[in-house]
Amino acid sequence: MEGTNRIVSAASAENPQSRGPLYKIWRFVREIVIIIAIALLLSFVIKTFFFRAYYIPSGSMEHTLEVDDRIFANLMVPGPFELERGDVVVFRDDQQWLPPLTEYPTAFQNVLSFVGVLPAADEQYLVKRIIGMPGDTVECCTAEGAITINGEPIDEPYIYDGDSPSDMEFKVTVPEGKLWVMGDHRGASADSRFHADRQGGFVDIESVQGRASVISWPTSRWGTIDSHEEVFANVPHAVAK
Known part of the structure; x- marks a missing residue:
């Protein structure tokens, strides 16, 4: 049926598990960097305006x-x-x-x-x-x-x-x-x-x-x-x- 025909890109169909260890390391490092950046920002705001x-x-x-x-x-x-x-x-x-x-x-x-x-x-x-x-x-x-x-x-x-x-x-x-x-x-x-x-x-x-x-x-x-x-x-x- 026409309604069931979908084109799926190779990128969206790719399993993240198949991207290899470097990709997993990059995701981990990126998350740590984001967490540290948020913590530093919050700390800066708190020490500047509150405590x-x-x-x-x-x-x-x-x-x-x-x-x-x-x-x-x-x-x-x-x-x-x-x-x-x-x-x-x-x-x-x-x-x-x-x-x-x-x-x-x-x-x-x-x-x-x-x-x-x-x-x-x-x-x-x-x-x-x-x-x-x-x-x-x-x-x-x-x-x-x-x-x-x-x-x-x-x-x-x-x-x-x-x-x-x-x-x-x-x-x-x-x-x-x-x-x-x-x-x-x-x-x-x-x-x-x-x-x-x-x-x-x-x-x-x-x-x-x-x-x-x-x-x-x-x-x-x-x-x-x-x-x-x-x-x-x-x-x-x-x-x-």
């Missing part, structure tokens, strides 16, 4: 963050979501609080930085907790040893066991576009208190890379990073001067 991995080298944020912890920072803060008192933030060392780099990244480290496994290897970063937002007056300390924000004393449960809120007195008013940051291990954190010679110890909001959100490694410490909103719940708004 980035960081490594904790010091004890300045103990016990919230421990030495050798790996964390992910939410890059949408600041941005679509705003910074708040108590947020643990990662920021570029634009004011040179840290000593200059003495080792330069390898090509492998640059690749890992590009895909988001590591932060930019040729820049330095710090991680601290926001204590003062723009306009806040932060002072240490009351007769009981507490830090006050806009006159309201705060009780800080995240401070390292045995540490006081601060061993040095200070009183600052945070300028517009700046932050006052402190480490949770107050006795081992060279934070805003110690850098009055670098724009008063304040950190530019523009330097903030993101809010530290999750501890990803080691697995025994998996979990979210608490901003302790309850600590700052009764802090009054800053009074314009």
Whole structure:
């Protein structure tokens, strides 16, 4: 019958099994290349717009963050979501609080930085907790040893066991576009208190890379990073001067 007569090309009739081992190897390699390309693209998009991995080298944020912890920072803060008192933030060392780099990244480290496994290897970063937002007056300390924000004393449960809120007195008013940051291990954190010679110890909001959100490694410490909103719940708004 005319309806059953079909012309089938030799190429379409060919059995893929008959194409030989080289064809199978090529298909396998092609699929691996496609998978890697997709993974790299997704990683690049995630690290550019959403999250980035960081490594904790010091004890300045103990016990919230421990030495050798790996964390992910939410890059949408600041941005679509705003910074708040108590947020643990990662920021570029634009004011040179840290000593200059003495080792330069390898090509492998640059690749890992590009895909988001590591932060930019040729820049330095710090991680601290926001204590003062723009306009806040932060002072240490009351007769009981507490830090006050806009006159309201705060009780800080995240401070390292045995540490006081601060061993040095200070009183600052945070300028517009700046932050006052402190480490949770107050006795081992060279934070805003110690850098009055670098724009008063304040950190530019523009330097903030993101809010530290999750501890990803080691697995025994998996979990979210608490901003302790309850600590700052009764802090009054800053009074314009």
